[in-house]
Amino acid sequence: xxxDWTHFAPLPALAGGALVGLAAAWLxxxxxxxxxxxxxxxxxxxxxxxxxxxxxxxxxxxxVAPFVxxxxxxxxSPAIAAAxxxxxxxGLMVGFGTRLANGCTSGHGVCGLARLSPRSLAATLTxxxxxxxxxxxxxxxx
Amino acid sequence: MRRVTPFLAGLLFGLGLCLSGMTNAAKxxxxxxxxxxxxxxxxxxxxxxxxxAFVGFRAARARGRTLAGGPLELPASSxxxxxxxxxxxxxxxxxxxxxxxxxxxxxxxxxxxxxxALFVVAMAAGMAFFSVLPAIRPTxxxxxxxxxx
Numbered sequence: 001x002x003x004d005w006t007h008f009a010p011l012p013a014l015a016g017g018a019l020v021g022l023a024a025a026w027l028x029x030x031x032x033x034x035x036x037x038x039x040x041x042x043x044x045x046x047x048x049x050x051x052x053x054x055x056x057x058x059x060x061x062x063x064v065a066p067f068v069x070x071x072x073x074x075x076x077s078p079a080i081a082a083a084x085x086x087x088x089x090x091g092l093m094v095g096f097g098t099r100l101a102n103g104c105t106s107g108h109g110v111c112g113l114a115r116l117s118p119r120s121l122a123a124t125l126t127x128x129x130x131x132x133x134x135x136x137x138x139x140x141x142x
Numbered sequence: 143m144r145r146v147t148p149f150l151a152g153l154l155f156g157l158g159l160c161l162s163g164m165t166n167a168a169k170x171x172x173x174x175x176x177x178x179x180x181x182x183x184x185x186x187x188x189x190x191x192x193x194x195a196f197v198g199f200r201a202a203r204a205r206g207r208t209l210a211g212g213p214l215e216l217p218a219s220s221x222x223x224x225x226x227x228x229x230x231x232x233x234x235x236x237x238x239x240x241x242x243x244x245x246x247x248x249x250x251x252x253x254x255x256x257x258x259a260l261f262v263v264a265m266a267a268g269m270a271f272f273s274v275l276p277a278i279r280p281t282x283x284x285x286x287x288x289x290x291x
Contacts, residue, residue, distance in 0.1 A: 025198020
C-alpha cells in the first residue's frame with residue numbers, strides 16, 4: 001500500500017463531512033426526515049402528491065451548492081473521466097441498486113451508521129467492498 | 143424557518159460534498175484504489191459526517207418528535223436480505239466504475255458538467271426501471287415513506 005501524500009487532505013474532508021452531518025441532523029430535527037440522496041431522487045420517480053415538493057427543494061439545494069461553494073471556498077472540478085457508455089452503465093447500476101437496497105452513501109453510510117443500524121452497516125460494508133473491488137479490477141486486472 | 147428546511151439541508155449537504163472532495167470523481171476513485179497510489183482522505187468525510195449526525199439522531203430520538211412537534215419518519219426495516227445486499231453490490235460496482243454516488247452526482251450538475259448530467263439521467267432511468275418492476279415494487283412502495291435514504 002502506497003499513500004498518495006500529494007492529494008491527501010484530511011481537514012477539508014473532515015470539515016466537509018461535518019457539514020454533511022449537520023445537514024442530516026438538521027433535516028431529522030426540523031422535518032423528521034432522513035437525508036438520503038438516492039431516496040430524495042427515487043421518491044420523485046414517480047412523484048407522489050404531497051411528497052414531491054420537499055424532495056425537489058432539497059435536490060435544488062444540492063445543485064445550487066457548487067455555485068455557492070465557488071465563492072465560499074476552493075472547489076475541485078468534478079473530474080469525471082468515464083466514457084459515455086460507462087457513465088450510462090454505471091448510472092443504471094447506481095440508480096437501480098440504491099433503490100433495491102433503499103439507500104446509498106448518505107442514507108445508509110451516514111444516516112444509517114449514525115443511527116447505529118446493523119442493516120445500514122451491512123449495506124455500507126457491501127457497497128464499499130464492491131467499490132474497492134471494482135476499482136481494483138478496472139485498474140490492476142483488466 | 144421550517145418552510146426552507148429541505149432546500150437548506152440540500153444546500154448544506156452539497157456544500158459539504160464540495161468542500162470534502164466527494165464531488166470530485168478522480169478523488170473518489172483515488173480513495174477506492176487501495177492497491178494503487180491510495181488517497182485515504184475521504185474516509186474522514188464519513189468520520190466527520192457520522193459524528194455530527196450521531197448527535198442529531200440521538201437528540202431526535204430522545205425527543206421522539208421534531209423540534210416543531212411533528213413525527214419522525216425513521217426507517218422501519220431492519221432486514222438484512224438479498225435485496226439489501228444485492229442492491230448494495232450493484233451500487234458499489236457502478237460507484238467504482240465512475241467514481242460518483244447519488245449525492246455528489248446530483249451536485250455535480252451544478253458544476254454544469256455534461257458527464258454528470260448523463261450519469262444522473264442514467265441513474266434516474268435505473269430508478270424508473272426499478273419502480274415499474276412489478277415483482278419488486280410492492281415492498282418498495284409499502285416502505286417508501288420509511289426508506290433508509
